[in-house]
Amino acid sequence: MITAARVKLYPNEGQKILLEKHFGSCRFVYNYFLAKRDEYYITHKNAKKSSLNYLDTANMLIELKEKYPWLYEVNSQSLQMSLRFLDNAFKNFFHKNADHPRFKRKGINEYFAVPQHIKIQGNRIYFPKFSEGIYFKGSREKLSKIKDVNEIIITKDSGYYYCSIIYEIPEEFPEKKPLSSENSVGIDLGIEKFATLSNGIAIENPGFIKKIEKRIKRLQKQLSKKEKTSNNRRKHILKSQKEYMKLRNMREDFDDKISTAIAKQYDTIVIEDLNVHGMMQNHHISKSLSDVSFYYFKQKLEWKAEKYGKNMIEIGRFDPSSKICSRCGNIKHDLKLSDRIYRCDVCGLIIDRDHNASKNIRKIGLIKVGSVRSEFTPVEIATSGLYGIYPYRQRSVGEAGSSEALAEE
Template sequence: MITAARVKLYPNEGPKILLEKHFGSCRFVYNHFLAKRDEYYITHKNNEKSSLNYFDTANMLIELKKEKPWLYEINSQSLQMSLRFLDNAFRNFFHKNAEHPKFRIKGRNEYFAVPQHIKIQGNRIYFPKFSEGIYFMGSKEKLSEIKDINQIIITKDSGYYYCSIIYENEEELPEKKPLSEDNSVGIDLGIEKFATLSNGIAIENPGFIKKVEKRIKRLQKQLSKKENGSKNRRKHILKLQKEYMKLRNMREDFDDKISTAIAKRYNTIVIEDLNVHGMMQNHHISKSLNDVSFYSFKQKLLYKSDKYGKNMIEIGRFDPSSKICPSCGNIKHDLKLSDRIYHCNVCGLTIDRDHNASKNIRKIGLIKVGLVRSELTPVEIATSGLYGIYPYRQRSLRWKEAPML
């Protein structure tokens, strides 16, 4: 199993300067060949070979290093890995999985990769051009015992240096536990409450942005008064970056703890697919949506469910989880987003809107995997509007008699 460990690096002054050179050179190579590939496509788009690939740019890199001798100070494989990242970005663009690659900007998303000749001894990591090694801390695992290291990725965040060590782990993922209706839970994600479980447990939204918003606004106001290019401006940018890093760390810590607790407790977890991108277009809730980080939570929950051998089921985003009554199956078509309490006009059930949605999410997911079977006939499914979710007809439907001919 391929796994990764992230550690914090503590380089001395010499290695720190060399790390900065690696960041800048890899960024330069990435941007240079991004421009070359775009230029080549414009001039050759009607030819049989309309674009450059990794091997073309790798050959061109040899000539570029002759023109720019300072590139010889950098690990050659790290420069080649920048071309790999660029080629992967274009592949994702061609397959319509991402936008057109963008130029990398200094000070943002600084990184470079080292694919070979990596050695760990004690709390020092050695790789090409860093023969003295760099001291690291932050891993609970004995990294010096790792035999097969696939690659390492060095990153810089808010003035700190980190190393992600990707390696082969002899441990295998546990077998999935049997799907269970008794030990299952449905999860409804929201803004007012971060998550509501089908058993009634509600997890409040911590509202991390509110805890640091005042400090960020104050720093941004002070930054606007600093002179461009001055040392004070660079120092202030670093302070602002550290505040944003604290905000990211708080969110990641919260998502880790909640996803771990749910994955350990339940064998079958049902969650709904949310159109987060579409929801972010609403400027009234976009800030709150960004703060709760639904996508990050779902990715962590998926990873933890695999780690502990649990089952995760995802239902469709258009399944009527909020509008259905869990007691009688009535669909309340006039339910508004502002209605926080669900009141059924047929059976009189009154229930919290989020709790109602989580109960329906759980049932839809169990039907999807066959743990709960619908007793509707195909004709009843087509005419009721329930799509086989509940074993009864929708009572709120009003039928019209066909006109006499």
């Protein structure tokens, strides 16, 4: 199984200069051959060979290094990896999995890869052009067990340098536990409460953006008054980047801890598919939605479920959850978003809205995978409008009222 470990690098001044040369040279090679590939396609659109591939650009790189001798100062394999990344970007574009590759800008998403000749000794990592090694801080006990490193990727974020060490371990994911209703949980994600579990546990929204929003606003206001291309402006940009990095780290740490706790405790996890992109169009809640980062949390939860051999079930975004009573199955058509307490007019259930939804999510997910069997026949499922969730035909409040009136007549 291929995995990765990320450590923070502490290069000296000379190593910083060399790292920046690697970032700049790899970016230059990527942009240069992106333009060359586009130009070649325009001029050879109707020819038998209409586009360049990795081997073509790798051969052209030799001539480019003769034209620009400063490219010899960086690791040649890192330049070749930039061509690999460019070729993969074009393949994704041709397969309609991504947009056309874009030119890279200085200071945005800075990285380069080293595929070979990597050695880790103690608290230093050695690779070509860095024979003295770069000091790092990380889990030395974990890294000491690494025998062969497949690849490393050096990145820069808010003025700090990081190294992602990609290596292979013999362990595989454990076998998944059998699907069952026992030790299962449904999760309803929200803004007021980050997550509500079907067993009644509610996880409050930490509201990270509120904690550092004032500092970010103050820095942005100061930044707007600085002259462009000035040193003070660059300093304030770096300060703003560090605040945003702090916000991102807080979110990632929260999602990581919550997803780990859920994946360790429950064998079957049911979650709903949310239309986050569509919800972000509502400017009243878009800021709060971006702060809770539902998509990243779901990705984390899926990974942790695989890691611990647990089952992850995702129900459709249009499956009923909020408006149905979790006890009797009554549909409450007049339920508003502002109604935080669900009050059933048929069975009299009074329950928190999110808790009611999480119980329905769990029940829908278990029925979909066959862990809970519905007593509906196919005809009853088609006519009930409840998709066979409950063991008998339920009616909405309006339907119940009209039928009782007809019976009395």
